Amino acid sequence: MDFFLQLLIGGLSVGFVYGLSAMGFVMIFKSSSVLNFAHGELLALGGYFFLIFITVVKLPVILAFIFTLVACFITGILIERVFLRPLIGEKLIFVIMLTVGLAAMFKGIILLIWGGNLYTYPNFLPEAMGFRLGVVSIPPVYVATFGIGIFFLIIFGLFFKFSSQGIYMRSVADNQRAALSLGVNVRRVFALSWAIAALVAGMSGIVLGIINGVNVHDLSALGLKVFPVIILGGLDSIGGAIVGGLIIGLLETFTGGYISPSLRDVVPYIILVLILLIKPYGLFGLKEIERV
Amino acid sequence: MKKIQLHPCGNFNESYDRELTIFSTDFGRIWAIVGIILLLSVPLMPLSPYLIYVMNITGIAAISVIGLNLLTGFTGQISLGHGAFFGVGAYAGAILATRLNLPIFITIPAAGLITAGVGMIFGVPSGRLKGLYLTIATLAGQFIIEYVLVHWEYMTKGTMGITMPMPVFFGFTIQGDIPFYYIIFPLLALMLWIAVNLIRTRFGRAWIAIRDNDRAAEGMGIPIFPYKVFAFAVSSFYAGFAGALWAYYMGSITTEPFNLSLSVEYLAMVIIGGLGSISGSIFGAVFITVLNELLRFMTDSLMNSAIVTQLGLSLAPLREFFYGVAIVLFILFEPRGLAEVWRIVRSNFRLWPFPY
Numbered sequence: 299m300d301f302f303l304q305l306l307i308g309g310l311s312v313g314f315v316y317g318l319s320a321m322g323f324v325m326i327f328k329s330s331s332v333l334n335f336a337h338g339e340l341l342a343l344g345g346y347f348f349l350i351f352i353t354v355v356k357l358p359v360i361l362a363f364i365f366t367l368v369a370c371f372i373t374g375i376l377i378e379r380v381f382l383r384p385l386i387g388e389k390l391i392f393v394i395m396l397t398v399g400l401a402a403m404f405k406g407i408i409l410l411i412w413g414g415n416l417y418t419y420p421n422f423l424p425e426a427m428g429f430r431l432g433v434v435s436i437p438p439v440y441v442a443t444f445g446i447g448i449f450f451l452i453i454f455g456l457f458f459k460f461s462s463q464g465i466y467m468r469s470v471a472d473n474q475r476a477a478l479s480l481g482v483n484v485r486r487v488f489a490l491s492w493a494i495a496a497l498v499a500g501m502s503g504i505v506l507g508i509i510n511g512v513n514v515h516d517l518s519a520l521g522l523k524v525f526p527v528i529i530l531g532g533l534d535s536i537g538g539a540i541v542g543g544l545i546i547g548l549l550e551t552f553t554g555g556y557i558s559p560s561l562r563d564v565v566p567y568i569i570l571v572l573i574l575l576i577k578p579y580g581l582f583g584l585k586e587i588e589r590v
Numbered sequence: 591m592k593k594i595q596l597h598p599c600g601n602f603n604e605s606y607d608r609e610l611t612i613f614s615t616d617f618g619r620i621w622a623i624v625g626i627i628l629l630l631s632v633p634l635m636p637l638s639p640y641l642i643y644v645m646n647i648t649g650i651a652a653i654s655v656i657g658l659n660l661l662t663g664f665t666g667q668i669s670l671g672h673g674a675f676f677g678v679g680a681y682a683g684a685i686l687a688t689r690l691n692l693p694i695f696i697t698i699p700a701a702g703l704i705t706a707g708v709g710m711i712f713g714v715p716s717g718r719l720k721g722l723y724l725t726i727a728t729l730a731g732q733f734i735i736e737y738v739l740v741h742w743e744y745m746t747k748g749t750m751g752i753t754m755p756m757p758v759f760f761g762f763t764i765q766g767d768i769p770f771y772y773i774i775f776p777l778l779a780l781m782l783w784i785a786v787n788l789i790r791t792r793f794g795r796a797w798i799a800i801r802d803n804d805r806a807a808e809g810m811g812i813p814i815f816p817y818k819v820f821a822f823a824v825s826s827f828y829a830g831f832a833g834a835l836w837a838y839y840m841g842s843i844t845t846e847p848f849n850l851s852l853s854v855e856y857l858a859m860v861i862i863g864g865l866g867s868i869s870g871s872i873f874g875a876v877f878i879t880v881l882n883e884l885l886r887f888m889t890d891s892l893m894n895s896a897i898v899t900q901l902g903l904s905l906a907p908l909r910e911f912f913y914g915v916a917i918v919l920f921i922l923f924e925p926r927g928l929a930e931v932w933r934i935v936r937s938n939f940r941l942w943p944f945p946y
Contacts, residue, residue, distance in 0.1 A: 331722075333722050333725070333726075381918060381922070384922055385921070385922075388925065389925075390668070390721055390722065391662065391668050391861070391865065392861070392921050392925050394668060394722075394725060395857060395858065395861050395917060395921055396917070396918060396921045396922075398854050398857070398858070398917065399858070399914045399915070399916075399917030399918040399921065400914065400918060401914065402854075402910050402911070402913050402914030402917065403910075403911055403914030403915055403918060404914075405907070405910055405911075405914075406907045406908060406909070406910035406911025406912070406913075406914060407907075407911060408907075409907030409910065410907045410908065410911065522729070522850070525726050525729060525730075526730075529723075529726060533722075560737075560741060561737075563733075563737070564733055564734060564737035567729075567730040567733040567734055568730070568734060570726065570727070570730040571715065571727060571730045571731070571734070574715055574718075574719055574723055574726065574727050574730075575715060575718060578718065578719060578723055
């Protein structure tokens, strides 16, 4: 029972992190239908920005956090401006390959600056944030992750529901041409969605950095874990990203705990194929998927 | 004696047969023959074994990329699992050669057929999915195949790898770069010939129709699903064929090279060469392989020159960086790839001095 509980807690916390990192991915897809293969590298960028601000510039934690988010926001805008904008209206494969190329580029730059070493942040979360559940103790990081995740979920929910930019984003996602003809500034919407996605990715990067340390290889591998999560949750549902993340996280830890540790990493992808065959729009996705 | 034809200034085809011709003038045919003779005489020139090695791996990559181009460029199905299929071919060839002691001219096509079977399984989702979703499905295929290759230890010996026997071809043991050159390039020519002609048959036409508009194609009476699965089968056959060849050439295989970045590399070759262009596949294979080798050479020489050892070590990721830059620049500035550049250069010469 203890083992079960331990796996349950572990799975939920890992899953929450998956969900958190999938949120940025969904943001981009929701407004511009672009699958971002460079998402793992965006996560890594966030982690390294925070590393700079906290160890090199030696800012206080809160300031470092804010500065990181701002830096990520600007990076997102730049990516859209320089690379994605010329491709509006181009074929899907070019957009996908562009993000693949971006991933290689970013990974190269990061490796060039920091190398493949593992960096850890100084410990700044208060011990009191963690708590015990029977024999299982929950470290403060996971509590913080949970808090941040819920916070952003609510913020995004409200943003898409009520803010004008959020409504523009939804309209562009729904029908780009109609939105354009009604006077929505589609370019700004794209730029904003990339910026917000990079911001969310940067934040997940920080969280992951606190949990496992910052390493570009690990973080970019995590960027690929996002695919099963969002397919399960639905490609364009932010809440679905969290739920999908939790389910995939639980599945992974339970397979790892009860069946075989080596099967752990491939289970999400087997699930992915099954979902695609049975319910391609996922649990919460828009059902308007193009079938053959 | 046939009259030697020259190119007209424009497209004046009067029948479908004329549009389908490969060599529209005898001029091209002559150059093709010259090219083949040049290629065959390459090993006779005083070149370093390293250059022959680079040509060989380019040739193998080109076979694999032709397959991916048939699937992605002509049928419009983006696949991120081609590297895994290449690996399946390599392992199928290695297992057939070590367990059953089959000769090389059976193992290579057999490996292709086995991979085609595997490819058809992963092509089944294409019956229900298209676009992004199919791309993700092939990505899942990549990871699942990788897992099976590492963990099916009874067959693949896991991370230990398999050492290949020396291939014997009609009593001759093939060893070294130059004999392999004479195996790889005729096979490349054969596969090229098959691909070019496949595109001219009803299958190729149907693939192009599906790529351009699958609903219209269905309306024209093309059964989409069988043709898509067939495209997956043919594409995987090419990958498996190249993979088995690669296994023989390398002498031993492990599971490491067949990862996602190999799949991405193949897709990059297709895009840089030119989507939907068979000759583009070869341009792309040459470009990426030469780029890889140049960057490796650069980083190696930087590392070996004693002054910048530390700098050189940290320059190793430059390879990855330039690789990404090449993809991005091609997509932004010449999305139709090197094949289009080549076409422009050629037509400039052909139409000179008239600028139209």
